[in-house]
Amino acid sequence: MNGKRILLVIGGGIAAYKSCELIRLIRKAGGAVSCVLTDGGAQFVTPMTLAALSEEQVYTSLWDLKNEAEMGHIQLSREADLIVVCPATADLMAKMAAGIADDLATTLLLATDTPVMAVPAMNVRMWEHAATRRNVERLREDGVIVLHPDEGPMACGEYGEGRLPEPEAVFGEIEHLLDSNGAAQARPLAGKHAVVTAGPTHEPIDPVRYIANRSSGQQGYAIAGALARLGADVTLVSGPVSLETPRGVKRVDIETALEMEAAVDEALPADVAILVAAVADWRAESSPRKIKKGEAGGTPQLDLIENPDILAGLSRSDKRPGLLIGFAAETDKVVGYAKAKLDRKGCDWIVANDVSGPKGQSVMGGSENSVHVITADGVESWAQMPKRDVARKLAERIADALA
Template identity: 50%
Template sequence: MASGTSISAPDKASTLTGKRVLLGVSAGIAAYKSALLVRLLKQAGCEVRVVMTSGAQAFITPLTLQALSGEPVRTSLLDPEAEAGMGHIELARWADVVLIAPATADLIARLVHGMADDLLTTLCLASDAPKLIAPAMNQAMWRHPATQRNVAQLENDKWQLIGPAAGDQACGDVGPGRMSEPDAIFSAIVDLFMASPATPRPAASAPHIVITAGPTREPLDPVRYLSNHSSGKMGFALAAAAALEGANVTLISGPVELPTPKGVTRIDVESAEQMHAETQRLAPRAALFIGCAAVADYRAAAPAEHKLKKQETGDTLTLTLVKNPDIIASVAALPAEQRPLVVGFAAETQDIERYARDKLQRKGLDMIVANDVSLAGLGFGSDQNAAWLLWRTPQGVESRSEAPQPKTQLAGTIIRQALALLATQTAEKSSNTASGDIL
């Protein structure tokens, strides 16, 4: 520590209580300061998990940081035990903030180029959390044009730079490149959370909701595809509304240009088959599945390897299409012990309620939301929507219509109805289980 500095947490550090900090430590003599930083964060009430590069372990041991953080230190991307449940993705989702201190010139260069050749760089690509970085290197390395270009790109990529400081260096040089002191880094984290309070984290008992959104694209050749007009706005509004209700939300999105709602984990896909694979992976572990995506019904049987030329296809072009997997029906057909409550969507142009009832029954859904996409200003691409809501009860199917309204408002209504249906279903299951135990 520099003369006169203190490692006691400032009073405003109560802002950090319960915050989850993922600390990356790369190679460099400044790695010893990371131990003091972990202590500061823990004193402020943070949960801290540490990831070390192989080079960092030459300067400070994982055991030291494990003792200070109270958590196992991760050092390898290919750890069989940790990766049994895709541990690096779970760790990326766990973090409220990603902090790298110290960050070497090599690590900065690899981050700029999107490398994912070790656990730390992979986590940085996989996490949507705010990212802070504290460089540490020789003054000549810091001043080098390549490093300065890389740092500028990191800032363009929304990394927040902390330091570096100037002064005596371990190599005997004097100048900029020293890692900022732990209390300065700590203050930067406090300021981050005071400026941008995070969305409240779902409780451990919160339901996991999986939502699909947007269109899919089915390739015909390397430059053409089949798709539809879905903007993804309704699905993203549902994800935002579910997060506001305190749910743990995973959004599987087709290709759209929309920001990820706060508190939502997003998985991007292109084709129906990719969306189906992610749904099959996640739905069995969810309490509620909402299929809002406009999934292409068909795909090319054999997409062309090269661009189709007009002079080769003539005035007409015949395509052989095959059916895509029925994503929502496959979720509804899961075994009872794996099946979530299933909500579907129906985009219709006539006889809205009748077709919705038919789809509810035919696909074995618990609830369906149907809207008339033929109405101007509603549905695809619009910020407004109107809908029929239909859901199953022990007495039959109940329904109600929702007048035209902003999609954000309609999304809240849909989520609350789905959660009420989930609560009823859960209570019925608990009652049946208790009755069975008595008998």
């Protein structure tokens, strides 16, 4: 953040107090912060507090004669590398979407060509209202980076989506958006919907046993996060894992292959689907009670039933995404099997990796991966790298393809 300047617009909501901690984090990382405080925001935090934390003048009025003699509201936005609206209330986002300019904050937001990030905070019913959804969609179409709010208890006593993300999370998004030169990174997937599956499935044998695999879900979660950072609206259909949901991603938890198939179908339509999950190939007829040793006169017989092929089914669906990507975990003949899978499944790309032996143990559950991207045009092999880097590279490739 050294040498980078953030223009922080503080809207009117109880979450405005979190802007103080956000200023501290930016300053601690070497960045500079100029604050624009709306009338509503001033009901919750004071200009003196913000000035003390930022060590800069706080701007509150469009009619400051000294500054406006020099068109100060335009200069404010031009000096910034990124404008952050935090909290972005329903009212403030509605004005931004409609192009209303009736105070300092909305005027500079309308007059700027600097990248803008909005961090929503409001009551759950306001967030879910059709008008707010329309405004968010319009803002994203206009190039505004709108983060997804957190879910949890609210000051009004209700529970749901609409909480302002914690300052550390907002600061992390700011860091992701700014490159080493201080310029905001592009959001090429803005307005696109991506569906990602991740993790294993658990196919119950009885109430205490199940069929599963060693998938940790790390690669799928990293891909979902990378797509969201490029602006996509991401639905993550996740098997049972112990991972935090990536920022800006909608997560749907499932357990079985049948549940995953239904959740993927429910999430459609989508511009791109990336099926990373290691879905169990078979399931058993589950016993309603624990199977006891010796009851069957020896080892119990499990009659296995083939699970649905979600990737192949999606390729034949009338709701097929424009870009359909599957994953293949192989122990031998990795590229050969992946090419055959590409033809058999009817998808556009297959991302294959070698999970054999000691190397496989580091892939399934580990933090690194080495993949081959197979398309109709050929094979592209990537060197081993952290899974987050595989995710970033794949997300950028997807953005290029959709463009």
